[in-house]
Amino acid sequence: MNTSLFGFSTGLQQQQQQQQQQQQQQQQNAAADSSSSSSSSSSSNTGLTPAQQQNLQMEQQLQQLAAANPQQGQEILARWQRAAHRNPNRLAGVVTPVVGLQGLAARISGAAERTETIVAAAAATARDTEALVDKYKQMRAAEDFQWADWQQRIDGLRVWLASLQQQQPESSSSSSSREEEQPVAAPALLRLLTIQSETVQQLLQSLANTEALTARLQASALAARPRAR
Structure with missing residues (x-):
């Protein structure tokens, strides 16, 4: 009876050791994959803007975190991917607002220029109107003389x-x-x-x-x- 219990406990320990070895192997494989992807992405980052490179580095760090800590890392990576999916140009996440502000500034400057043109035209119209009024007064005075x-x-x-x-x-x-x-x-x-x-x-x-x-x-x-x- 004791021999059978000892053999059963030994089998459980071996199974636990095998599971731990498998988890370690999976983590090593994930780390190797992330390192290979980071090396390949770093070679292709030469033509990207600083904002795009920063976004790629953030995504690579999240992938490494997901590989090292599957529970929390996968959740954070999923949130990142959902946020990136909502932005059609996720690699230009920092650049997109700047471009929007530049366009808004251009529209504001254009509106200011149009306003100045309208003000100048209104001033010219006022001068012409005053000249016509003075001329009309002279004509009326000449007729009433x-x-x-x-x-x-x-x-x-x-x-x-x-x-x-x-x-x-x-x-x-x-x-x-x-x-x-x-x-x-x-x-x-x-x-x-x-x-x-x-x-x-x-x-x-x-x-x-x-x-x-x-x-x-x-x-x-x-x-x-x-x-x-």
Whole structure:
């Protein structure tokens, strides 16, 4: 009986040793496979970006962890693979957000340039509108100008100035005849005649200026009427 129990326990120990040897052999094979894959991948990483190389190194480390610790390593590797599956370009995981930000910056700069163009166009439109408003005001002022009233005033000034010019010789002759009778009043009469002649000259100059201004206003009004139509 004791011999049979001893033989049974010996068989169990041998089976456990065989299982441990098989597990060790599997771990060694997995490590060899991962090392061979890492060596082959390192030789093919020459044309990759730093972000792609970093992602490959991370995946290789996870594979080694899965080979050394099958329970936790396989779970972590599965999570990595699921996350990589959601990203269509998993090897460019770090580069993809940078490219997105660059595109967003380009769109923002383009929108800013378009906004500046719109602002410049709006400013030009405002200037043109102000010029048109000023021109319209000038046209309205020219149309509302009382040409007939001013013409009557100018004609009245001409008649009055003509009468003043006719009165100057008479007043000068009468003053010369009175100088003998009233020698004391001669300087006062001379000043009066001088002031009167200066007033006549100023009125003549004002009349000439008024006629020139009236002619310019009339010409501008005639030139602006066809454009208004």
